[in-house]
Amino acid sequence: MLHDESFFLRQRQQFPSLQRQLQGHPVVYLDGPAGTQVPQRVMQAMVDYLTRHNANHGGCFATSRESDALLHEAHRAAADLLGADDPDCVFFGSNMTTLTMAVSRALSQTWQPGDEVLVTRLDHDANVTPWALAARDRGVVVRFVEIHREDGTLDLDDLRSKLGDRTRLVAVGCASNALGTINPVADICRWARQAGALTFLDAVHYAPHAAIDVAAWGADFLVCSAYKFFGPHVGLMWGRRDLLESLPAYKVRPAPADLPGKWMTGTQNHEGIAGTLAAIDYLADLGRDATGQPSLDRRPALLAAFAAIGRYERQLGQHLLAGLLQIPELQVWGIADEARWAQRLPTISITHRQWRAAEVAERLGRAGIFVWAGNYYALQLTETLGLEPDGMVRLGLVHYNTIQEVDRTLAELAQQAPP
């Protein structure tokens, strides 16, 4: 019996899709890093919005005012999730990639030819190519932070050596969506600030697992996506107020020039934002339940949720890691030392000595275990590790997974080994 197991099995009941069966067996969803399952209340919030409140915002009638109120509350919830004190500095959009493209276009207006931006070989391409494209347009140099291949961590000496007078921006992930590596973002933000550079943090992979804290980290921008933390397909971004106010946003007329509207182009996905609010409140309620304090405010409740989730995921993740290391045909990429668990999330990528990644994923899929194979857009990484074109198989645990699911996955992988 794991610590907190019955508590998390109860949370699991809130996710209708987890009832799905394939050939008489429950499906095992290990595809969370590509998008998590959604609790009933998130779906309900979206249906309620469309049923009872659907309207454009800013009007003088009931449904429009209700839409305004929803947006207001969603900004507050998102600020609580990100550790920001100003809800106007959080804005919504289609997804992380689209938001990053927009902000990169605006930010690059402040760059001069010969300036530099620093990206990493560990990041998802959505935190690399938007910067590379903006740099190309402005005559700016893109420099790459290398990784330690043996454990999939960033080479922090390399990062520091590449920070200099010319660095305008450091774009880095909070955690790798491929290897689960957690980056020391507070240190990186500090080093960047000392060099006079801004930081752009990609928290997409980190968000379902651990508490984000833009204020404590000293970030300048942070972006994530609700569909990775139990919500619908909506992107969220936070930025420092002075930057959001001073940067030139690409806007149509007569769209608002004040925050947050300045950065939200076109009519928003209100039902998706309703679902995002419900996902954040799902997590806050998980924290209230975990502590037995139903009246906790949202931010402390979210911190409590992520403390409980972290403890539980660690048990699942360590069990998975230990089991994988015992199957001789498998190679685990990234941090494989249990003692260094604090440096990783329970997202574990493997390769099989005999089968291609796509074949392993196919076999697991037939057995009702849903995983991804390939590079998951962490293309710099798979190229650096010499793993193109096949990539790796990614086993992504979140808090609705169970120890039985981990055992079933391990048994299936062990069976795939040649006798």
Ligand SMILES: Cc1ncc(COP(=O)(O)O)c(C=O)c1O
């Ligand atoms: C770490 C990371 N960053 C960025 C993205 C892109 O997010 P979106 O689909 O919201 O554009 C993903 C999606 O998989 C991701 O895992």
